[in-house]
Amino acid sequence: MAQNTRIVLDNRPTSEATPGNFKLETVETPSLKDGEVLVRHHYLSLDPYMRGRMNDAKSYAAPQPLGEVMIGGTVGEVVESRHPRFAPGDAVVGMGGWQQYSVVDATQPGALRKVETTHVPLSHYLGAVGMPGVTAWYGLVKIIDPKPGQTVTVSAASGAVGSAVGALAKARGCRVVGIAGGPDKCAYVKDELGFDDCIDYREHKDYLSLAKALKQACPHGIDGHFENVGGMVLDAVMLRTNAFSRIAVCGMIAGYDGQPLPMANPALILVNRMRVEGFIVSEHMEIWPEALTELGQLVGSGRFRPRETVAQGIESAPEAFIGLLKGRNFGKQLVKLV
Amino acid sequence: MAQNTRIVLDNRPTSEATPGNFKLETVETPSLKDGEVLVRHHYLSLDPYMRGRMNDAKSYAAPQPLGEVMIGGTVGEVVESRHPRFAPGDAVVGMGGWQQYSVVDATQPGALRKVETTHVPLSHYLGAVGMPGVTAWYGLVKIIDPKPGQTVTVSAASGAVGSAVGALAKARGCRVVGIAGGPDKCAYVKDELGFDDCIDYREHKDYLSLAKALKQACPHGIDGHFENVGGMVLDAVMLRTNAFSRIAVCGMIAGYDGQPLPMANPALILVNRMRVEGFIVSEHMEIWPEALTELGQLVGSGRFRPRETVAQGIESAPEAFIGLLKGRNFGKQLVKLV
Numbered sequence: 001m002a003q004n005t006r007i008v009l010d011n012r013p014t015s016e017a018t019p020g021n022f023k024l025e026t027v028e029t030p031s032l033k034d035g036e037v038l039v040r041h042h043y044l045s046l047d048p049y050m051r052g053r054m055n056d057a058k059s060y061a062a063p064q065p066l067g068e069v070m071i072g073g074t075v076g077e078v079v080e081s082r083h084p085r086f087a088p089g090d091a092v093v094g095m096g097g098w099q100q101y102s103v104v105d106a107t108q109p110g111a112l113r114k115v116e117t118t119h120v121p122l123s124h125y126l127g128a129v130g131m132p133g134v135t136a137w138y139g140l141v142k143i144i145d146p147k148p149g150q151t152v153t154v155s156a157a158s159g160a161v162g163s164a165v166g167a168l169a170k171a172r173g174c175r176v177v178g179i180a181g182g183p184d185k186c187a188y189v190k191d192e193l194g195f196d197d198c199i200d201y202r203e204h205k206d207y208l209s210l211a212k213a214l215k216q217a218c219p220h221g222i223d224g225h226f227e228n229v230g231g232m233v234l235d236a237v238m239l240r241t242n243a244f245s246r247i248a249v250c251g252m253i254a255g256y257d258g259q260p261l262p263m264a265n266p267a268l269i270l271v272n273r274m275r276v277e278g279f280i281v282s283e284h285m286e287i288w289p290e291a292l293t294e295l296g297q298l299v300g301s302g303r304f305r306p307r308e309t310v311a312q313g314i315e316s317a318p319e320a321f322i323g324l325l326k327g328r329n330f331g332k333q334l335v336k337l338v
Numbered sequence: 339m340a341q342n343t344r345i346v347l348d349n350r351p352t353s354e355a356t357p358g359n360f361k362l363e364t365v366e367t368p369s370l371k372d373g374e375v376l377v378r379h380h381y382l383s384l385d386p387y388m389r390g391r392m393n394d395a396k397s398y399a400a401p402q403p404l405g406e407v408m409i410g411g412t413v414g415e416v417v418e419s420r421h422p423r424f425a426p427g428d429a430v431v432g433m434g435g436w437q438q439y440s441v442v443d444a445t446q447p448g449a450l451r452k453v454e455t456t457h458v459p460l461s462h463y464l465g466a467v468g469m470p471g472v473t474a475w476y477g478l479v480k481i482i483d484p485k486p487g488q489t490v491t492v493s494a495a496s497g498a499v500g501s502a503v504g505a506l507a508k509a510r511g512c513r514v515v516g517i518a519g520g521p522d523k524c525a526y527v528k529d530e531l532g533f534d535d536c537i538d539y540r541e542h543k544d545y546l547s548l549a550k551a552l553k554q555a556c557p558h559g560i561d562g563h564f565e566n567v568g569g570m571v572l573d574a575v576m577l578r579t580n581a582f583s584r585i586a587v588c589g590m591i592a593g594y595d596g597q598p599l600p601m602a603n604p605a606l607i608l609v610n611r612m613r614v615e616g617f618i619v620s621e622h623m624e625i626w627p628e629a630l631t632e633l634g635q636l637v638g639s640g641r642f643r644p645r646e647t648v649a650q651g652i653e654s655a656p657e658a659f660i661g662l663l664k665g666r667n668f669g670k671q672l673v674k675l676v
Contacts, residue, residue: 278608
C-alpha cells in the first residue's frame with residue numbers, strides 16, 4: 001500500500017481544456033489480489049489523443065468517464081507483485097494513468113510489459129520506443145510505404161510522432177521535409193533530428209503560400225505525407241502531391257469553434273490518384289513487436305534521441321497537458337513523478 | 339476511302355461547355371498503309387471525362403488539342419483492312435473519336451479489339467462491357483472490396499458506371515443503395531437495376547438532410563462507397579460510414595465557378611479509419627480481361643441490361659454531350675452513327 005496522488009476528470013471542457021476540468025486527490029492504493037502488481041510510476045506520458053477523450057462525443061474511443069483517473073501511458077518500477085512474471089525492481093510500461101501508483105491486473109495480456117533500460121532510457125518507452133513511435137511506424141511503413149529516393153513530409157515534425165516518422169523515413173533513404181511551428185522547432189527538426197528541410201507554417205498566411213514553400217523544399221513533389229494536424233497544412237501538401245501519393249491520417253484538428261475544418265480541394269485525390277487513409281495504432285497490435293524492434297535499435301544505438309519536455313510532479317500534469325495542446329512543448333511531453 | 343463527317347474542338351469553354359465549342363467538318367478518309375484498318379463506327383460513346391479534356395488545365399490526361407477530332411470510344415465494323423488479324427465485317431471496339439469513320443494503326447497493342455455480338459449487343463461494349471463497366475469493377479473490386487452482407491452506396495447510380503457498380507455489388511451479396519437525381523432515375527435504379535434502395539439527392543437541401551435519408555436506407559451504416567460526383571453527396575455519405583470503410587473516388591465535380599468544392603468533414607477519415615482512394619481505370623490495364631469477363635457474363639446472361647440513351651447522327655453529338663453533363667441522359671449516353 002502507498003499514498004497515491006492522482007488526477008481525475010472533474011468536468012468536460014466547453015471549448016478549450018482548462019486546469020479547472022481536472023481535480024487532484026490522494027487515496028491509499030488497495031492491497032493486491034492474486035495476479036496483481038503495484039507499480040510506482042516514474043514518468044507519465046501526455047498525448048494529444050487525451051483531449052478527444054475529454055469530450056462526450058462519438059469517436060473511435062469511449063469518452064474518459066468523469067470522476068475517474070485520466071487515462072495515460074506510464075513507465076515505472078514494480079514495488080510489489082503477486083504475479084510470478086513480475087518482481088520488485090522490474091522496469092515496466094503500462095497504461096497507469098495520471099497518478100503516482102497503479103495496481104495492474106498483470107494476467108491481462110499486454111497490460112504490463114517488462115523493458116530493458118541498459119540501452120534505452122526508461123522515458124523513451126513512452127515516446128520513440130512506445131506508442132508515438134509505433135504510430136509513426138504504422139503510418140509510414142504500412143500506409144505510406146516509401147521507396148528510397150521518394151519525398152516524405154510530416155506535420156508536427158518536432159513532436160513525438162513526427163520526429164519518429166522522420167527517423168524511420170531517413171532510415172529508408174527518403175528525402176524528409178518537416179512542417180512545424182516556429183523557428184526554434186524548425187531548427188531542431190533540421191539540426192538535431194536530421195530532416196532534410198523544415199518549413200515554419202506560422203510564416204504563411206494561407207495554404208497557397210505554404211504550398212509555395214513546399215514546392216521549394218520538395219522539388220520532386222511529395223510521394224508520402226504523414227498528417228498529424230490537418231487544415232491548412234494538409235491543404236498545402238495536397239497541392240504538391242505526386243501521382244499515386246499516400247497520406248497517412250493520424251491527427252486532424254477541428255476549427256476554433258469545434259466545427260469540422262474542411263478539406264479545400266478533395267478533387268486532388270482523384271487528379272493525383274491519391275490514397276488517403278486514417279488509422280489508430282491500437283487497432284494494429286500485430287505490428288508492435290516489429291515496430292518496437294526497429295525503434296529500439298534506432299534509439300539504443302543513439303542514432304535517434306528525440307528531445308523530451310519534462311514537467312515535475314503529478315500536480316503539474318494539467319498545465320503541461322494544456323501547454324502540449326498549444327504546442328508549447330518541445331518533443332515528447334512527459335511528467336516526472338519521482 | 340469514304341466521306342467522313344467528324345467533330346473537332348474549335349475553342350475551349352470559358353465556363354459551361356456549349357455547342358459553339360465544337361465544329362462539324364467533312365473530309366475524305368486517307369488510303370490505308372500496311373497494318374492499318376478502316377472502321378465504320380456504329381456507335382460513339384459520350385462520357386463525362388471528355389469535359390475535363392476540353393480544358394487547358396493540368397490534369398492526369400493531356401488536354402484535347404484544338405482543331406483535332408474529339409476523343410471518344412467507338413464500336414463499329416471493319417470495312418477495309420491491311421492487317422492480317424482483321425477482316426471486313428469484324429465487330430471492333432476502339433477509340434475512334436467523334437466521327438463516322440476512323441483509320442486505326444492495328445499494330446499498336448490495344449488500339450482495336452474484336453468482340454463477339456451473339457450474346458452481347460454491340461453498343462454495350464461502350465458501356466457495361468466497356469470502359470464504364472471496367473471502371474465500376476476496378477473501384478468496387480480493387481478498392482472497396484466488399485464482403486457479402488456489407489452495404490455499398492454509389493452516386494450517379496443510374497449512369498453507366500453507377501449501374502455497373504450496383505450489378506457487381508449485388509452479385510457479391512451486398513446491400514446496394516444508389517443516389518441519383520430525380521424520381522424517374524431513382525425508380526429505374528430500384529425497379530430495373532435492382533438496387534435495394536435509391537435516394538433522390540434533389541429532395542435534400544444540404545448534406546445533413548441527405549445524410550438522414552442515408553441513415554434510413556443504410557440501417558447498418560455504409561461499408562463502401564463509389565463516388566462519381568463529390569460535393570454534397572460525398573459529405574453526406576462520409577457521415578454514415580462505418581469503421582474501416584472504403585471510398586473509391588472516380589469522379590469529383592467542381593463548384594459552379596470552377597473553384598474546388600471542399601470536403602466538409604475530413605476528420606471523419608480518421609474517426610472512422612477510412613481509406614479514400616482515387617483511380618483512373620486506364621492506368622490498370624492488367625485488370626481489364628478479368629473485369630470484362632465478369633461484365634460480359636452479367637450482360638450476356640441478361641441479368642444486367644442497363645438502359646441506353648441514343649442520339650441519332652454525328653451532328654447530334656455536341657447537344658447530347660451537353661445534355662449528359664446536365665444529367666439529362668438515362669443510363670449510358672450513345673450517338674448512333676449508322
